[in-house]
Amino acid sequence: MSAPQISAREAQVLALLGEHLSNAEIAAQLVISVRTVESHVSSLLRKLQLPDRRALARHAAESARTQESRPAPALPEPLTAFIGRVRERGELAEAVRGHRLVTVVGPGGVGKTRLALAVAADVADDFDGVWFVDLVPITEPGRVGAAVAAAVGVGEQPGHGIDDAVLAALAERRALLVLDNCEQVRDGVAPFLERLLAACPRLRVLVTSRARLMVPFERAFPLAPLSRVGGDESEAVALFMDRAAAVGHPPGPAVSEGVVTICERLGGMALAIELAAARWSTLGLDGLATGLSDQLRILTGGPRADDRHRSVRAVLDWSHDLLEPQDQALLRRVSVFVAPFTAEAAAEVAGFAPLDPAEVVDGLGRLAEQSLLAVTPSATGTRYHGLETIRQYGTERLADAGELIEVRSRHLEWCSTGATVLRGASGADWRARFDDVADDLRAALTWAADRPERRADAHRLAVSLAELAFSRNLLGESQQRYEQAAGLADDAAGAAALRQAAAVAGCRRLGDDMYRLHRAAGEAASRAGDSVGAGCDLAAAATVAYRFSTSFTRIPPVEEVVAMLAEARELSGDAPDGEAAVALAEAAVVADAYGALQGDTDNTAQETVGCAERAVALARRTGDPVAESAALDALSGARSWTGDAFAVAAAARRRIDVLASVPPGPGGTHELMDALAMAAGTALGVGELAEARRWGSRLADHPLLAEAGHHAASWLLVADAFAGRADDVLGRSVPFLDSWEHSGRPRSLSLGAAASSVAMIHGLRGDQDARSAWLSTVERADTAPQHRHGYGAVFDAMVLLHQGEVDVALERVAPEPDRVWKWVCWIWLHWYLALRAEAAVLAGHPDARARIDAARAVVAGNPVATAQVDRAQALLDGDLAGQLTTAAAFDAAGCPYQSARTLLLAGGGHTAAGAAALAALGLAPTAAR
Template sequence: MSDDVPVTATVEISLREAEVLGLVGAHLSNAEIAAKLHISVRTVESHVSSLLRKLNVPDRRALAQRAPEPTGGGSAQAAPVLPAPLTSFVGRVSEQATLSALVKSHREVTAIGPGGVGKTRLALAVGAQLAADYADGVWFVDLVPVDEPELVAAAVAGTLGLGEQPGRDITQSVIATLTDRQVLLILDNCEQVADGVALFVERLLATCPRVTVLATSRARLMVPLERVYSVPPMSLGVDGAADAVLLFEERAAAGGSALNTSDRDQIVSICERLEGMSLAIELAAARYQTLGLDGITAALSHPLRMLTGGSRADERHRSVRAALDWSHALLEPDDRALLRQVSVFAAPFTAAAAAQVIGLDEFLVADGLARLAEQSLLVVTASPVGTAYRALETIRQYATERLAEAGELVDVRSRHLRWCLAQAAELAVARPDWRAGFDAVADDLRSALAWAAHEPGQRTNAYRLAEQLAELTFTRTLISESQQRYEQAAALAEDPGSAATAFRDAAAVAGCRMRGDDAYRLRSAAADAALRAEDPASAARDLATIAITAYRFANMFTRKLPTEETDALLAQARELAGEDPAAQATIAVADAGRALHAAVTTVQGYPGTTVAAPVALAERAVELTRRRGDPLEESVALDVLTGALSWAGETFAAAETTQRRVVVLSSVPATPSASHELVEALAEAAEGSIGTGDLVAACRWAKQLADHPLLAEVGHRATSWLLVADALAGSFDEVLSSSVRFLDTWRTDVPIGSLGPAVAAVAMVHGLRGDQDARAEWQKVLDQLGTLPEVTYGYGAVFDTMLLLHNDQVSEAMERISPEPQEVWKWVTWIWHHWYVALRAEAAVLAGRADAPDLVAEARGIVAGNPIATTMVDRAAALLDGNHEALLTTAEAFGAAGCHYQAARTKLLAEGRLRRTDQ
């Protein structure tokens, strides 16, 4: 530290921002950057805006000039994102060399030592020295603000610029990003969350073979592969070149007055008194201008009290706490009060924020903060809202204990809590820069909540803050923390009704995370709380909702719920519901879901009218929920109705129902429940439009899905139906661009069967383009799903047949799609039925089969109303009749329907240019 602390600190950018910056420097467009990084164009625009602000440049051209030079491979190399020390690094040559060698030869190194010995500065120096050895950068994570072990991964994710990915916890999201990265991760100040760090590091090292961890802590982490390095105090002695002496001279000279050579002995004496502790030396040197060496020596001659008094103080902390005691004693009373009161801030804070918490005039507070910064007790940092301050953790802990000694802790903490509640309420009002605002105060919100949760008198405020933090973290896509905060709010609620509401919200977030077992547990807890609140109707809705979730999202559960269990839940729900209309509506939805589940799982042949009862029950459930004016429950009922209609073969009615569902949800605020419903509704709307041949609408719904914030980090789920729609439309460049993002996430996650159509679509596109190597690679991806009937008889047959017909391999195409639709109805119903029968008719015509006229006539009746499938059948009929003019007419019809590939194929057929490869 020094007296001349700069007003601005280094600009820190995230891993993703560094990648975007490098690609801007390579003059790529936002669309090209999105394709290269597997993110949406909207996300790229957000990163570019952030970089313009952080780097304070006016336009994209100036931003490109700030990009790092490309590496030999031609791609941008992200510069290490390390905090720039406010003062120079002095000495430590031997220590730096030793620690660097350890980091090079071990996967995990922990630099240990007491507070103030210089662990952080040494780690930063080593990180800067080794930056060239790590292709994906050196990343520094300050864990000081983290006071809960389970939030360690969130802190790392924040540094890397990551959000949580639905279906994974935040640790899994970090691991997925770093799986194939060559990174040095510096975890600083691990001691207060050592257990959390140990668990995180152990998982990280086990799954990310190219990641190295350098941790600083006051004690070892006790993790596998750990190599411990004890950071010694700075070297002492009469030698003027001793590191401690050099540090004192450099910091004292920074104040504007150089020391004389004749002062060396006195400096050595001071450094010995301070036991070579770098923080203590810097604090002492910062006072050189005002006290001189004699004054410093005199101050150190007074008996030094332990910070907590007597023998309870750890011996290894003695010199640092003594130096802080001494430095604190030299402050004016008002400045002492200010230092201890601002210790409640966990993150950098402004003078305005401090004034609100302390209750003083902002000008007086700003003046006092400046004096504390001059005494090196606060560090000045850059902030989007102006000058901000922070205390080094050792000083903050010291000041907090002083706050308690003064009897002010509860009062100041309470005012800080009220300030946090106000900040959270302000953030809840949507505004363009709210994310940056949340990131700036998030650590303070967490810190205030951690304190208030254990203060009986603050239970109501703690509940409010937990709820607010749950909402904010969900919107910030920190969804595992959101679930945790909702559960915390439920535990803090003073009445069971509020607890039930919080449990329901937590269950909804669990649904967004694809954690069915958590959703079950939390909904059950909500039901129990509702019963304690003497609200049996709400408890009935909770129990029925568990059954509905089991029917709708069976794949979310690690344990498949047996029918007997869901039946028991519904039976209990009926007993509790009474005549309550809301409970009766929810039970009606559950009854429809149960009936559909039973019909689909028990029927052996084509379902025909066997799903008529589920359709009727679902229609009744839709009507009941619509009357109640509950759009979320109406969406659930519409989803069940969509399923019933699709199994009944009512392709157009099912597609129309999916669009009704999106409309119902369009005006609902983005709560966890609404977000989960909307993601599912958009996916089904895209599916339904594909099934009815409305590719323009399918692409529209799929693009909305791909841009949904909840799926920002889940490329395969986000882009799945967009890939299918674009492939069928013939938008092959878009397919190749989006497929990069899809594959990136697929490779770091468990393969999901419902995403198989996208993989098959991309494989087909590569085949249509004649890239057999790329097609084979995507076929290997599809093979990861195993032998699924959907691949053999459903979408796999559709995409394979399109490719075979493209290559004029009509015999193979006919064989691939030979089963009658009624034989494979389970795998072609709704989405693929029309495509299947139309392609089958065309293959029969091209193969010259005797039954081709019958297949064309049959197909025409099935696909009526589907513009693309109807045109495919018309094309088959034109080929059968040898009607060249009618064939050209179908080309125009394909173009009007947005099916560019089929339009081009038709023209080739008309010109007789397709080759026969099966002869």
């Protein structure tokens, strides 16, 4: 809480000043004199360079809030006391404070992890977040970022990989990241840290590894064995004594010389000392001495193993040789488990001759007693876990015993069976059950994928892991596993996996990947002799290029797509599936071409609709709901070019009904998310605010968008803004903005409209500074300035009319709708026309009546826009009763803002009721007419 130069008593006084206590009250609470309090206050003013007591109180309150908001360090709780390393502990803490990347380097078992944890706890108050990441379970370099994301609590964002999400989350944080056991994935850690440190200038990283990472910013901190000098005062002896006392028989002073000798012979290695101390209660000093003399020997570990590493191996050899044969077999066999495992799992993998499955539970207990396995209670039962050094040792023993292939094969079978069970599982604990075994599934897949005779098993496990990762919302891994499965399969199965990968890429809003994967699927299908499938895949790639063009970083050249579509048409022939896929692609191409023409001819618009209707009919014949929904989306888009907003909304709603029976796989999920977004947007276009909120809420609650609040809440924000629900909009605006910032500030029409709707609410509240800030966000959140002529004109006009600036509002909607049709015909046309009519009436424009008539012809059927036009008519005619009738219409349509505005426009005795209604919505009163 306090700076280093402030004493403990001064810190107490400062805290009480923050609670606004007088000197006498502080003196009474701390049981000191008032004069002493005055002295401390003077000292604090001098040390903190603050002008007066009030400034001290503010400083104390701000410090308290900072401490309360700072999350607790996410560090594992040590099970035993940290012994020794006083000098190293202080030096490493200073290194972490002064350098961006510090790597604690030393051999296995020297105590790198314990020291890193102790130092991380020591310096935690210097950071606004501390996270620990154990990389032991990570067997693939590419998954380092995912492990960090899981520890930090960051999810994947649509359109970005998980590494990008971590970079965005930590970009502005003064945080400390502790990466433990980096040596086995050094090729993944090094490039990840280079990107991380470049993007996060305030971040500090503390690494433990057996070798330097050789990356920029790195400062190595070599860690030597524990001090063995100084007799019973040495750190090594202190560690031995503490661990020996923990097993129930603390050594007395008479044996101190013998303990010193043992520690000397163990080379001061922390792991070796702890293992020896664990034997103290059963072997005593003479037993340990005998064991060291007769069994502990320096093994030749190859040119890469130094003497200290050989010492750890020697201790493990000695400890292993003291085990019964059944326990030796169990120790080496359970080394294949990457994550903590249950006794049942151990029995399945390790329970074969000479080990009886029934003996496994007792054996695990004995190994835990020998400190060779750690015991961890969990919600799903007791779990066991071997330290990484012991796991590596066990793997070597497996190879020596000729059991490596057998045990890894049994582990693979256990993983495959578990994955199959999980694929059919459900319930509240499903995620926890997957998380418990996920690292083992990945390790088994890595092993099997490298063995030609296990390709089929690896393919099945890759598909299972892809499905499970998708259900777990690990979309990046899901796509990776589907692509991996494709590489392990024949061409026919590979094409199927690539189609799934493309669908997952769609859920991630990665248009380039969708396009690439559909084309790859087509190539695989063609090699397999499936010409129809190949044609469908190429047609799908062509459709993606137009339908999801805003999700591309590089839109494919038109010539390439047209040529691909021609090839798809030739390959598909007259097969129903192929015809439907090609028709959808053709509809997408025609719609895009029509958009480029900007609607110059009615014939082109009808041609677009005709192509889309044909695609819908052909897709319906195939019985594929996903294909039919995609065709309906094309029809919805085609209808929008004709200006028929009701037909647009109807087609969008049909998509959700069509998809109701589709299981939650990647293809169906991608289509459903798009359908919900379009249903919400098109419902807004026809004034169905309740429907827009319903579809928007379903989209916002979709689990795949849990980490993408900006996409999930976009249409919900707009619907609430039109209704005037200020509290709801402002409540969602902060997480919307945070999510958008953390995801790398993507651009889309819906994001721009959402930001603009928040700006409008601030304008209706009279907060011009906040409105300006959000309008700046609009400029960065949308893809094209033309869009802002649509929703921008609508939202600006609403604010201007609210503020009584009718002439400026009239200018904002001055362009004739048919001049700006492409900007306003979609969701915003009805709103634009109604506001244009109202602004004309309030400004006394000579064409006001003509604008009312023109708007009424288009918006008929839209409850909100119709009421707004009716109100404009009543205002023009001086019809007070007609005005008040529209207030009830607005209420019925779920638009309380316009209802309240109607009362204010009516004036007289209705003004107070209108002002009260606006205040209830959290909005400011409107300006007088």
